[in-house]
Amino acid sequence: MTLTDTGPIVAILDRDDSSHVKCVRAASQLPPGPMLTSWPCFVEAMYLLGAVGGYPYQAELWRLLATGRLALHDLLPGQIDRAAELMRKYQDRPMDLADASLVATAEARSLSAVFTLDGDFRIYRLANGATLDLIP
16 A cells, blocks of 8 residues: 555646646555555545546545555544644644645554655654655
């Protein structure tokens, strides 16, 4: 399972996205299993895909979920609290809810990498002080 940010999801589904080819290639190299994302990232991707391609692009996002290529992590109350704490800590970036939810998910699931186009993940630290490895 590969923790996945909004950017690659949008880029994979939007052929006109400047990162489409890079993200499709990177996705083909991911370990077997679904790309794991959070509800905040899913909502953000749904919004962005609707803005660039309307419902047909949103339907493709639903298809990724239905086929099991994409899985959603439900944040538990402690993870929601952790996301709020991270947003407070990184308010100077500012860290958005989607990013905070991914860091909290990585901590909860002991994941060490994130499929992202967002360089801010080089700055964010897990509770143990480590950074996430970035894919691609």
